[in-house]
Amino acid sequence: MRKIAAADGAIGQVLGCHYLLSFSARFFGGAEPAARLERESAAGQWCWGGGLATREPRLTLTTGRDGRVVNGRQGYATGVLVADRLAVRATHADTGEPLAVLxxxxxxxxxxGGDDGDTFGQRLSAGGSVEFDAVPVEDDAVLGPLSWDEDAPSPFSGLAAPTGRLVSAQICLGIAQGVLAEAREYTRAVHAPWPHTSSRDPYALTTYGELTVATFSAAALADQALEALDGGLARGEDLTDDECAEITVLAAAAEAAASRAAHDATARALDVVGARSASSAYGFDRFWRNARTHTLYDPVAHRLHEVGDYFLNGEHPPFTLPF
Structure with missing residues (x-):
C-alpha cells in the first residue's frame, strides 16, 4: 500500500479499502463463512468498495416475501465507481441492529454517482454517493453485526478498528514517502530554488533531515503496530479485551504519527523545491491535496485523545471504524 500511495494516495485508498472490506467478514462473520466468501471473491476477482462507518446516513435492511433487501442512500463510499461488491452498514428494520452487508x-x-466525491483531493479513489433501491441481500451476504456493547462482538472482532487505522497509516506514509522522493529528485536534477544556493544549502538539508526523521519514525511505529496486530490476529478468539485495547491504542498512535508526517512532508518539501513546485507540470500538488483530504475524515485529534486517555487513565478506546 505504501508503494502505491507513494505514486498517488487516491489509488492507495482504493486498494486499502478493498483489503480492509474484503477481510471484514473474518471480523464480523466468523472463519468458515469468511473463508467461503473469500474464495468466491478470489474466483470472481472482485474489487470491494463501500464503507461501514457510523457517520453515514442509515441504510435499512428489511425482510419481505422475496427475501432481504437494502434501501437508502450512502453519502460517500470509496471505490463505488469501480467496485464489484459494496460492503455497507445497514440497520435491521425490526431489531435496530447494525449489520455489515454485502x-x-x-x-x-x-x-x-452524485457530487459527493467531487473533492480537491483523492479524486481517483472512485468515490461518491450511492442509492440502494430494494437491492437484494443473500443470507450469506450478511457479514455480521456491527454493534458494540457488553454482549457482542468479541475482542477479536474489535481488531477491525486498528486494522482500519493501520490502512489509513499506510496511505499517509506512502504520501509522505512519495513527496520526499520526488522532491529529492527534483532538487538533485533541476536546480536550487533560490539564487546562489545549491543542494548543499543548509536550509534544504535541515528540512529534508527533519522530514526524513519524522517519516522514518512514523514508519517504525506503524511497523510495530502491524507486528502487534499480527499477534492479535494469530490469537484469534483467545484475544482478551486488554490485548485488543493495547493493539488499538498502538494503531491509533501510528495513524496519528503518519498523519502528521504526511502533513509536514507535503507542505514543507514544497518550500525546499521553491515556487516551481506550484507548476501543474510536476504534480507536487497531488500529495498535499490527497493528504489533506484523507485526514479530514478522521482528524488526528481523536486518535491523540484515545492514546492520552489510555496512557493516563487506562481507558479502553471506543470501538469506531474508520470513515
Missing part, C-alpha cells in the same frame, strides 16, 4: 453493484437497484 451487495452486488451489478444489481439495477444500485445507482452510483
Amino acid at each position: 451487495v452486488d453493484t451489478a444489481d439495477p437497484g444500485v445507482v452510483c
